[in-house]
Amino acid sequence: MTARDPHPVPTAGSRHGAARPSDLALLHASPPRTYLREVGDRLVRNRTAMVGLAFILALVILGISTPWVAPFDYAKGSLLTANRPPNAVNWLGTDALGRDTLSRLLWGGRVSLTVAIGAQVIVVLIGVTLGLISGFVGGWTDYLIMRTVDALYSLPSLLVAVVVMSFLRGVLAQANEPSVAGLSRLNIATGGLLGVFIVLFLTHWLTVCRLVRAQVITVKEREFVLGARSLGAGSFRLVRVHILPHVLAPVLVALSFGIPGSIGLEASLSFLGIGVTPPMPSWGMMISEALPAMRTYPLLLVFPGVLLSVTLLSFTYLGDAVRDALDPLMKR
Amino acid sequence: MRTYLIRRLLTFIPSMLVVYTLVFVMIHATPGNPWDTGDKPFPPQVLRNLEAKYHFNDPVWKQYVDYLGSIVTEFDFGPSYKRGITANEVIARFLPVSIQLGLTAFVIAFIAGIILGTVSAIAHNTWLDRLAMFGAVVGISTPTYVVITILIVTLAVQLRLVPTGGWGGILDRRIIIPALALALGPTASIARYARSSLLDILRLDYIRTARGKGLRERVIHVRHALPNAMIPVVTVAAVSLADLITGSFFVESIYQIPGIGRYFVSTVQDKDYPVLMAVTLMYAAVIWLTNFVVDVLYATLDPRIRLS
Numbered sequence: 302m303t304a305r306d307p308h309p310v311p312t313a314g315s316r317h318g319a320a321r322p323s324d325l326a327l328l329h330a331s332p333p334r335t336y337l338r339e340v341g342d343r344l345v346r347n348r349t350a351m352v353g354l355a356f357i358l359a360l361v362i363l364g365i366s367t368p369w370v371a372p373f374d375y376a377k378g379s380l381l382t383a384n385r386p387p388n389a390v391n392w393l394g395t396d397a398l399g400r401d402t403l404s405r406l407l408w409g410g411r412v413s414l415t416v417a418i419g420a421q422v423i424v425v426l427i428g429v430t431l432g433l434i435s436g437f438v439g440g441w442t443d444y445l446i447m448r449t450v451d452a453l454y455s456l457p458s459l460l461v462a463v464v465v466m467s468f469l470r471g472v473l474a475q476a477n478e479p480s481v482a483g484l485s486r487l488n489i490a491t492g493g494l495l496g497v498f499i500v501l502f503l504t505h506w507l508t509v510c511r512l513v514r515a516q517v518i519t520v521k522e523r524e525f526v527l528g529a530r531s532l533g534a535g536s537f538r539l540v541r542v543h544i545l546p547h548v549l550a551p552v553l554v555a556l557s558f559g560i561p562g563s564i565g566l567e568a569s570l571s572f573l574g575i576g577v578t579p580p581m582p583s584w585g586m587m588i589s590e591a592l593p594a595m596r597t598y599p600l601l602l603v604f605p606g607v608l609l610s611v612t613l614l615s616f617t618y619l620g621d622a623v624r625d626a627l628d629p630l631m632k633r
Numbered sequence: 634m635r636t637y638l639i640r641r642l643l644t645f646i647p648s649m650l651v652v653y654t655l656v657f658v659m660i661h662a663t664p665g666n667p668w669d670t671g672d673k674p675f676p677p678q679v680l681r682n683l684e685a686k687y688h689f690n691d692p693v694w695k696q697y698v699d700y701l702g703s704i705v706t707e708f709d710f711g712p713s714y715k716r717g718i719t720a721n722e723v724i725a726r727f728l729p730v731s732i733q734l735g736l737t738a739f740v741i742a743f744i745a746g747i748i749l750g751t752v753s754a755i756a757h758n759t760w761l762d763r764l765a766m767f768g769a770v771v772g773i774s775t776p777t778y779v780v781i782t783i784l785i786v787t788l789a790v791q792l793r794l795v796p797t798g799g800w801g802g803i804l805d806r807r808i809i810i811p812a813l814a815l816a817l818g819p820t821a822s823i824a825r826y827a828r829s830s831l832l833d834i835l836r837l838d839y840i841r842t843a844r845g846k847g848l849r850e851r852v853i854h855v856r857h858a859l860p861n862a863m864i865p866v867v868t869v870a871a872v873s874l875a876d877l878i879t880g881s882f883f884v885e886s887i888y889q890i891p892g893i894g895r896y897f898v899s900t901v902q903d904k905d906y907p908v909l910m911a912v913t914l915m916y917a918a919v920i921w922l923t924n925f926v927v928d929v930l931y932a933t934l935d936p937r938i939r940l941s
Contacts, residue, residue: 448647448651449651451648452648452651452652452655453655454920455648455652455916455917455920455921456652456655456913456916456917457876457879457897457916459882459897459898460897460901460912460913460916463897463898463901463902464656464659464901464909465659467663467901467902467904468659468662468663471663472663561774565776568776569776569778569883572778572883573882573898575902585776588778588779588782589778592782592887595782595785595786595790596786596790599786602782602786606779606782606783609776609779610771610774610775610776610779613774613775613776614770614771614774616774617770617773617774618770621770
C-alpha cells in the first residue's frame with residue numbers, strides 16, 4: 302500500500318476554491334496525505350506485521366515456484382528410503398512412504414494458499430454484493446437474507462463442511478452423469494479442491510455479508526448520501542461512488558482474518574480425510590498422516606504443525622495491524 | 634423489555650425450523666442410502682425391508698412432516714441406523730461427557746484469560762505485556778489437533794505424567810490434557826478481549842477521578858475498572874462456552890473420549906441421519922440459547938443498554 306495511490310482523494314486544501322500562496326507552498330512541500338496513504342504508513346511502521354507480511358510473501362513466492370523449486374515429486378516415494386531423518390538428499394527427511402517431506406510441505410503450502418485466497422475472492426465478491434443489497438434495499442429482501450445468515454451462523458462450520466463435503470463427493474462421483482460431468486472432471490483435475498472451495502465459501506461469506514450490511518445501514522442515512530440523492534444520483538451510482546468506499550475498511554479486516562480462517566478449515570478438512578484427495582498433499586493431511594507415528598517419529602508431525610501455526614500466526618498479526626491501521630482513533 | 638424478551642424467545646421456532654429444513658434437504662439430496670455397503674451389497678429383499686422399516690419409501694413431503702411431528706410432539710429423533718440405540722440415547726449418553734470436559738476447559742480459560750488480560754493491560758507495553766500477547770496470538774493460531782498432539786507427546790509420552798488417552802470423569806487425571814488443549818484457544822481470545830477492553834476503560838475520566846482522590850492502583854484496577862471491562866468479555870466467553878460444551882471432534886477422537894463431538898463427523902460419513910439431525914439441532918439450540926443469554930446479560934450488566 303505504499304505505492305502511489307492512482308486516485309488520490311482531494312484534500313481539504315485543494316477543494317476549497319482559491320488557495321492562498323502559503324497553502325500552495327504547503328501543498329507542494331509534501332504530497333497530499335490520503336486516507337489510504339496514512340493507513341499504509343501506519344501499517345509499515347508496525348514491525349511485527351511487516352515480519353508476518355514478509356513470511357507470507359515468501360510463502361506466496363515459494364507457492365508459485367513450487368513446480369520448479371521442489372526437489373522431488375510429492376507423490377513418488379520408495380519404501381527403501383521410508384522414515385529417513387533429515388539428511389543431505391532429503392533436507393527434511395522422508396515420510397512413512399518414503400516421500401520427501403520438504404517437497405510435500407511446498408506442495409501443501411501451495412494448496413493451502415490457493416484454496417484460502419481463491420475462496421476469499423469469491424467470499425468477498427458475493428458477501429459484499431449480498432450485504433450491499435440487504436443493507437441498501439432493506440425490507441423483505443433484507444429480512445430474507447439476514448434470516449438465512451442467522452440460521453447458517455447457528456451451525457458449526459465444521460459440521461456444515463462435513464455435510465456439504467459428503468454431499469458434493471456423492472454428486473461429483475457420478476462422473477457419467479452429463480449434468481455434473483464437467484464439474485466432476487474439474488474436481489479431479491484440481492485434486493479435490495473444488496469441493497473445498499465451495500465449503501469454504503459457504504462457511505465464510507456470512508461474516509462479510511453482515512459487516513457490509515451493518516456499514517451500509519449506518520452510511521446510507523448520512524448527509525452526504527442524502528445530498529447526492531437529492532442531486533439526482535441513481536441507486537447504482539449512490540452505492541458505487543458513495544457507499545462502497547465506506548465498506549472497504551471492514552471488508553479488508555474481514556479478509557485478513559478470513560484467509561487464516563480458510564487455511565485452518567482446509568487443514569481441518571484434510572486432517573479428517575475429506576479435504577484434498579491424496580496423494581495431493583496439504584498441511585492438515587500431513588499432520589493426520591503423521592499422527593500414528595507420533596511417538597516414534599515426532600519430526601514428521603512437527604514440520605507441518607509448526608509451518609501451519611506460523612502461517613496462521615503471521616496472518617493474525619497482519620490482520621491485527623490492518624485493523625489498527627484502518628482505525629485512526631485507535632491508540633496503541 | 635418484557636415484549637423484547639417474548640419476541641426474542643419466539644425467534645427460536647423459525648431458527649430451528651430453518652436448521653431442520655437445511656439438514657433435511659441436505660440428507661435427501663445426497664446420493665446413496667445408509668445401507669450402501671460398497672463391494673458386498675445387501676440382498677435386494679433386505680434393502681427393501683430396511684427402506685420400508687425406516688419409511689424411506691414414503692413421499693419426501695410426508696417424511697418431512699412426519700419426522701418434524703415426532704421431534705416436536707414426542708421429542709423423538711428416531712433410531713440410529715448404525716448403533717443399535719436411539720438418537721436420543723446417543724445424546725443422553727455422550728453429551729454429558731462433553732459438557733463436563735467443556736465446562737472444565739471453560740473454567741480454566743475464563744480464569745486464566747482474565748488474569749492474563751488484566752496483567753497485560755496493567756503492564757501495558759512492557760515485555761510482560763508483549764510476551765503474554767504473543768502467547769495469546771500463538772494460542773489463537775494453533776489448531777487444537779496440533780495443540781493436543783504436542784501435549785500428548787510432551788506430557789504423556791516424554792514425561793509420562795498422565796496416560797495418552799481415555800476418560801474417567803472430571804476428577805480423573807486423564808482430563809488434564811484434553812482440558813488444557815481445549816482451553817488454550819478460548820484463553821487466548823478472552824485474554825485479548827479483556828486486555829483491550831481494560832485499556833479502553835483505563836483511559837476514561839472516572840478512572841482519573843479515582844486516581845485523583847488518591848486510591849491505590851490495585852483498588853482502581855480491581856474495583857473500578859475490571860467490572861466495567863468485563864462486559865464485552867462476557868460475549869466472547871459465552872461464545873466459547875457454547876463451543877466447548879458441545880464437544881470437539883479433534884480432541885475427543887484423538888484422546889479417545891466418549892463425547893458427542895466425535896459424532897459430528899462420523900454420523901455424516903455413516904449416513905446415520907437421525908443422529909445427525911439430533912446433534913445438529915442440539916448444537917443450533919445451544920448457540921441460539923447462548924446468543925439469547927448474552928443479550929440479556931448485556932442489558933443486565935450495563936444499564937445504559939436498552940433492549941428494544
